[in-house]
Amino acid sequence: MFFDTITAISTPIGQSGIGVIRVSGNDAISIVTRIFTKNLQKEKTHTIHYGYIVNDGTIIDEVLVMLMRAPRTFTREDVVEVNCHGGEVVLNKVLEMILKNGARLAFPGEFTKRAFLNGRIDLAQVEAVMDIITAKTDMSLNQATNQLMGSLSKNIKRQQKILLDIIAKIEVSIDYPEYDQAECISVGFEKDISNLKLELKKVLNTAQTGKIIRDGAILSIVGRPNSGKSSLLNALLEEEKAIVTNIAGTTRDIVSEYYSIEGIPFILQDTAGIRETDNLVEQIGVSKSKEAIDKSDLIIMVLDATEEITKEEEEIIMLLKNKNVLFVLNKIDMTKEDKYAHIRDKISISAKTTQGLDGLKEAMKNNVVKDMNIEKDSSVITNIRQKTALACAIDSLEKVEEAIKAGFSVDFLAIDLNDAYAHLGMIIGENVREEIIDGLFERFCLGK
Secondary structure, three states: OOOOOEEEEOOOOOOOOOEEEEEEOOOHHHHHHHHEOOOOOOOOOOEEEEEEEEEOOEEEEEEEEEEEOOOOOOOOOOEEEEEEOOOHHHHHHHHHHHHHOOOEEOOOOHHHHHHHHOOOOOHHHHHHHHHHHHOOOHHHHHHHHHHHOOHHHHHHHHHHHHHHHHHHHHHHHHHOOOOOOHHHHHHHHHHHHHHHHHHHHHHHOOHHHHHHHHHOEEEEEEOOOOOOHHHHHHHHHOOOOOOOOOOOOOOOOOEEEEEEEOOEEEEEEEOOOOOOOOOHHHHHHHHHHHHHHHHOOEEEEEEEOOOOOOHHHHHHHHHOOOOOEEEEEEOHHHOOOOOOOOOOOOEEOOOOOOOOHHHHHHHHHHHHOOOOOOOOOOOOOOOHHHHHHHHHHHHHHHHHHHHHHHOOOHHHHHHHHHHHHHHHHHHOOOOOOHHHHHHHHOOOOOOO
């Protein structure tokens, strides 16, 4: 429980119909009462009150004040939200008055941090709050909402309970060896370990899909100069985002833009044409293009249907070996001859006329996410922190299986089982280092 009262403007600064100032803590109600024309001390929880914010008898704003008493609040503390008019001056004036009457300015994410530390939500749900705020598609919003509602947390706690039951049996056998034979115990839960590992692997397999839905798939458009990379970017975006000319090497830096196909987010990257060049600036662009290839979830290599394959293109193809690549034959509106017949499964398009773009979009979607049929309440891993902890838990369970096969005593099994339990707990915020928690909440805005 915290003893100071915090406050911050919770809505974006600017001109709007309403601006909200949030106050949380033991003194939240008394502080707002001092500047409000109505005494909130005896009012019921979860009620809204009309009145004025007043400073030395001068009305500052006409407001609605929402009163919520602990523990039925987001922070599990007393919370008051002052709904002002949305002007920057009036919001800052009311905030200043709240600060002068005993509150302090909240740190970024401190309201959510208090919700976590007071047991209102766990760490996976904290991450879901941020994902809801930053969601760019309906699919990413649905995924974040499911996690906030506890889909991942409930599953993790369910698997922890299974582990706890196994650990309890082992502890009993260690303390009272005369009642149980160790071999019988290990054989008894070997199947439970196997089933548990299988369930956790199913969740781990959602990590790539979860990351893409949350952050977007990085898609780099590569090829030799003047193959139509920038034209393709513009055609997909349906706007002139990238400069297009007949001069080879026009694109020198990576041009990035957000894009969505049926709710699946993409980060499109138009890269500099890859070729040997004496131009220092262009060399830097080519180097960046090669770096982009290594960081991409999907690569589109654009081929010019009007030109024969070049040595540079052959080198690019070798560079893309073992990568997730779509070969796209561009400019088919200018020729009927297929100069790239040796490249199978390529997609033929015209960035100029948009011919074939629908087929390309379908291929982009199918190549990035293999399984989009994630059930509504299923558990999905959405970030590297969760993925790492889950992978470590699975690794500990595999060590247990190896120990059972090697005939180790149950004492040794308990060590790895406890490690698996701890790693699962890290996903929901149990025994997580303070600097990790602080780093997570620093990503939040003031007022959240």
